Amino acid sequence: MNATLGGAPAPLFKRIALQGGYEALTMVRNGEQLILAIVLPLLALVGLTVTPLLDGLGGSRVDVAVPGILALCAMSTGFTGQGIATGFDRRYGVLRFLSTTPLGRTGLIAGKILAVLAVLALQVLVIGSVAAILGWQPNPAGLLPGLLLLVMGGAAFTALGLLVAGTVRPEATLAITNLLWILLGALGGIVIPAERLPGAAQHLVHFLPSGALGEALRDALVHGAVNAPAVLVLLLWTAVAGVAATRWFKWN
Template identity: 65%
Template sequence: MSTPSLFAGERTTRPATRLRRVISQGRYEAATMLRNGEQLVLMVVMPLLGLIALTATPLLDGMGYSRVEMAAPGILALCALSTAFTGQGIATGFDRRYGVLRFLSTTPLGKGGLIAGKVIAVLVALALQVVIISTVAAFLGWRPPVAGVLLGIPLLILGAITFTALGLLIAGTVRPEATLAITNLGWILFAALGGIVLPAGKFSASMADFVQWLPSGALGNLMRGALLESRLDIFAMVILLVWAALCSLAAVKWFKWN
């Protein structure tokens, strides 16, 4: 007759897998982001105002397409910039200031897991943005080709990954106040002069040559190529992939928890 173990009534638990930890962190980050009123203004209100303004004004006239056809791809790219770069950069910077990241550093999540969790949160928020912006654009007469939509979705995800890594690189290496200034200024410059909303044809030749090398210009060109012509811009794709790889590696290497 066997002697009952003192621990017979206890359940054996195993550590969560890396994937489960990342998904849990992503769920937490997404919930926090969607409850933040300032984040929602940046993610939804600003892109909507941009879409309406570009559709109502002649800024994009003479490009061979209707105003809404030219505006919608750039505004969708702007959503990735707003949520991934500015939103995540500011949130992470202040999490770092108030010691939240220091506590996370004691968990098995690690830098790579933290970045992956934030990317998941950005993609959740971006999906909501795409639905809202596309619905409004459809009411304004936007009818993108199906093939272009299927091509544009992974390109937008790549853009979100790139800008998330860039935002985290800034938030993890400079002071929170500097992060706030850099990411807000970066949003303005990328949106106005970075080729993400306005195509290169609206700039001078020398400016257009410079803009195409930026991640904003590459994403803008990719989205317009996909949603206007169902075409993959190979050059812009390579540029964005290089930015994504460099920013991700740099964020993992130099990110500081406190």
């Protein structure tokens, strides 16, 4: 989607904003995307709140559950949602077409990132509202770091989603992103803290973007602390996936 002013291309920022708004609306209007982005995280939140799985982790059930659910939202939107959408845009030639318009490849990527952040903001609003009803009381000192961590997590997972979408077939993208969403959601330290995972998984998940984001958000929103090693892991994943996506992304 592009805008023109008097026959000339609109400013780049406006083009990016329009593209980002279009992609965000497309994501929230898609029933499958909506289930992945909102319904499943809400079900997981309620399930963790009414079961004893998170008891004894330094906070109430809902206080410990919400950071992981927010991290799950970042993965759902940035990795699975954007990965699938980009994969099929690539298959049907949408990416190739848009990359030749005044929006350009850089503007297209920026628009996708903006769309992820917009949907993530909606997820935070919905999840936060329901969590508040359930009694969520985040540590005030961790609210700003928590928001910054969500942005970082969204960037990391978007880079990973674009890497998958730009290098394999759309059908494979669909399978890979959905499978990893299930595996990382259940065993990647994103919803269930590392100490509740079996065996070697307790140590491995700290090096995954899912585990790093989940642990960092729990430290911020429950304890008001900044987990520097987890932040470093997130930054490394973002950098590596971003460079790899830039290097190997196929536009057609």
